[in-house]
Amino acid sequence: MARLTPRMKNWLTGLGAHIATATSSGVPAVVVVESATADSDDTLRFTLSAQQLSYVRANLAENPRVAIGPGGIGSVRAAYQFKGNGLIEGSDLVVTVDEIYSTKPGPEAGLRLDVLPFDDVLTFESSRWRDDGPPR
């Protein structure tokens, strides 16, 4: 099980995300949402518009895997990628995250964070970033 840090949750809930789905043969489609909620330490909930739901419903029905990048300036300042399984509940897309990666350009790009001890992830964050979320 992956465990999101408070900083990860703050960026996603504050500025939303770009959510990539794909057909089972690998044709991607992306929706962009402006906010999210964290149901738990590994579960994110995104409310989609009717048009967004229509756009990704078929993909999710045949392939639940999704990849998520933080939105807005979080795309740079919150250099994470989250992967997991997505499920549509009503008008929400609920994603259970099972992989977390660093996307910081340079030698730490692609570093898998969810396999590290949680305290090490917190140390990794605090040694590289001064904020705990988007500007308020």
Place this chain on the structure above:
Amino acid sequence: MRLPAELARRLSAESDETLVALLATSLSDGRSNILPVPFTDIVHDELVLLPDLFAQKTKVNLNENRAAALSFATPEGTLPWVLEGVADIVQWGHPRRFTLFGLSAGQVLERWGDWDESIEPVLETSEPAARPTVFAQRGVIVFKPERIVEVQA
């Protein structure tokens, strides 16, 4: 497909706007990946170019599946467009005559193969950790849009 004029302007390296492109790719079994790239340029209003800053997973995906999608973020929020199309990478080491989507590797690498401040100022950010520690480039990702989608939030 020609890009809408406003999007082409905002993706141009000559734009002084901060814009991040997020490139979604996928393995052929549907496992996707999304990569933020804080630099873009365009060619002939038809192709989008992005530096390959050693994006390992993106390269693995594109090696077996060129299908890709591009979405966009700015400090003010997101842009309404998502581009769907195909992408591949022109890499240092390709012969100059190698061509991708009508562009020669020599032409691409000479102009965009060292994507530093000569092309575009390094992203302005108050967060130093957001900058690449070393600006090393393996090549240039070339994205060819085939369809533009406007999905309202």
